[in-house]
Amino acid sequence: MTTPPPGLRERKKRATREALREAALRLAVERGPDQVRVEDIAEAAGVSPRTYNNYFASREQAIVSAVTADREERIAAAVAARPAGVRLADAVTEAVVEQYAHEGERERGVLLLITTRTALRDAFLGSTAGIEAPLSAVIAERLEGAGAQTARVLAASVAAAVRIALEGWLRPPGGGEAAADLGVAGLVVPSGSLSDRLRAALAPLAPAFDAAEQRTRQ
Amino acid sequence: MTTPPPGLRERKKRATREALREAALRLAVERGPDQVRVEDIAEAAGVSPRTYNNYFASREQAIVSAVTADREERIAAAVAARPAGVRLADAVTEAVVEQYAHEGERERGVLLLITTRTALRDAFLGSTAGIEAPLSAVIAERLEGAGAQTARVLAASVAAAVRIALEGWLRPPGGGEAAADLGVAGLVVPSGSLSDRLRAALAPLAPAFDAAEQRTRQ
DNA sequence: CAGGAAAAGTGCGTGCACGCAAGTTTGCGG
DNA sequence: CCGCAAACTTGCGTGCACGCACTTTTCCTG
Numbered sequence: 001m002t003t004p005p006p007g008l009r010e011r012k013k014r015a016t017r018e019a020l021r022e023a024a025l026r027l028a029v030e031r032g033p034d035q036v037r038v039e040d041i042a043e044a045a046g047v048s049p050r051t052y053n054n055y056f057a058s059r060e061q062a063i064v065s066a067v068t069a070d071r072e073e074r075i076a077a078a079v080a081a082r083p084a085g086v087r088l089a090d091a092v093t094e095a096v097v098e099q100y101a102h103e104g105e106r107e108r109g110v111l112l113l114i115t116t117r118t119a120l121r122d123a124f125l126g127s128t129a130g131i132e133a134p135l136s137a138v139i140a141e142r143l144e145g146a147g148a149q150t151a152r153v154l155a156a157s158v159a160a161a162v163r164i165a166l167e168g169w170l171r172p173p174g175g176g177e178a179a180a181d182l183g184v185a186g187l188v189v190p191s192g193s194l195s196d197r198l199r200a201a202l203a204p205l206a207p208a209f210d211a212a213e214q215r216t217r218q
Numbered sequence: 219m220t221t222p223p224p225g226l227r228e229r230k231k232r233a234t235r236e237a238l239r240e241a242a243l244r245l246a247v248e249r250g251p252d253q254v255r256v257e258d259i260a261e262a263a264g265v266s267p268r269t270y271n272n273y274f275a276s277r278e279q280a281i282v283s284a285v286t287a288d289r290e291e292r293i294a295a296a297v298a299a300r301p302a303g304v305r306l307a308d309a310v311t312e313a314v315v316e317q318y319a320h321e322g323e324r325e326r327g328v329l330l331l332i333t334t335r336t337a338l339r340d341a342f343l344g345s346t347a348g349i350e351a352p353l354s355a356v357i358a359e360r361l362e363g364a365g366a367q368t369a370r371v372l373a374a375s376v377a378a379a380v381r382i383a384l385e386g387w388l389r390p391p392g393g394g395e396a397a398a399d400l401g402v403a404g405l406v407v408p409s410g411s412l413s414d415r416l417r418a419a420l421a422p423l424a425p426a427f428d429a430a431e432q433r434t435r436q
Numbered sequence: 437c438a439g440g441a442a443a444a445g446t447g448c449g450t451g452c453a454c455g456c457a458a459g460t461t462t463g464c465g466g
Numbered sequence: 467c468c469g470c471a472a473a474c475t476t477g478c479g480t481g482c483a484c485g486c487a488c489t490t491t492t493c494c495t496g
Contacts, residue, residue: 007492007493008491008492008493009443009444009491009492009493012444012491012492013443013444016444016445037481037482038481038482038483039481047445047446048445048446048447049446049447049482050445050446050447050448050484051444051445051446053482053483053484054444054445054484057483057484058482058483059481059482146422149382149386149418149419149422150421150422152382153375153378153379153382153419153420153422153423154422156375156378156379156381156382157371157374157375157378157379157423157426159378160371160374160375160377160378161371161374161375163374164367164370164371164374168367200367201367201371202371203368204364204367204368204371204372204426204429204430205371205375205426206426206429207425207426207428207429208375208422208423208424208425208426210425211422211424211425212422225462225463226461226462226463227461227462227463227473227474230461230462230474231473231474234474255451255452256451256452256453257451265475265476266475266476266477267452267476267477268454268475268476268477268478269474269475269476271452271453271454272454272474272475272476275453275454276452276453277451277452
């Protein structure tokens, strides 16, 4: 599980992915999301368009991935970092809240950009699915006795809850579409704190975690 | 909630969608999924390719939708049909099992075809997301006091659990080299029935339903 | 330190999704 | 019965995703 020597191959790969991410985001911010073609991103990153396509399955994914970065591992690591004594439901909730709040703060401006385009918004929301696998692994570790299936279901439920929380957070509270049209208008993105929304969305799942945890303890 | 008069417009629309579905499936079965182009589907259904594209966002979606049909409404209706006395968790589980078992039996041959192509498999698994909205509505109705947010989270969790169950079900009978894949797998159920898999995947969510239901009852 | 296997990058070709701006059909008062 | 507005269809053009075959780079092993 460790990285003995990173290896040149791996480092180059990460560098390329990083370059593509950064290029995609920078160009999208500079000239607007619709004015950036795959060709531009690839050129800015110094690779061929075909190679870009080996890293990202869609233009939206590339742009969004600059924000989401490696959120998946961070969340999983944050859960693993919690002491073994805490309720699993709490460990997961706090790990998620922590990471997303952090992200939501750092990238507030970019999130604004993302909400302006439906395709980007969807890609962003879809990125929550990525936390499923790592989270499932770390949950399975704590729920030794309860079978991998249960861990997967719980992890997927968490991912879904996070997605719903983000949906609610990104939806402009300013009365439907009235203000949403004017792109440059007020910074109306976050309604209520993201942390609160995440906690509220995750709360209904706590009993499921408790029950699973209970069963392994015996 | 009723359909006062269907209306010509609406009827035509449904007929077109149905024709596209049927054409897509028939052609895919006849000549293999990769040998059918959008142009063929559209022609077989008597519309332009552009119109086809107004109904389905991808070729895979068109083919798969012939199998999934209007599963969403059927499941929601099945839940609503259960007497108000039963545990909500049971009502949902039974409704899901009922509808999927039915579907899995009727379309066994087609499901085999779907598993042969990754893109189709993904589209099929992705179609579980469609049950989220109707299910959310019907759950919210039973959980009058618990807020719409809870209903959405629960519905999304169910959708995710169903997806996981289907993943597990489609993998083993997919043929080929499934067995030698992972040596770590301890309790790999060879290939249980779909109903069993669905029940197993939904079971971990039952406590969450119970808790939500409990809170509304007071 | 070869030298070959594996992996990453690349060019090309094909079919596709979808915005846009017509044209066509349906529905609804007047 | 008319005519207009909204909904649906269509042709066209653009960029894109991705399979395939091939070159280049990295890695490993004798």
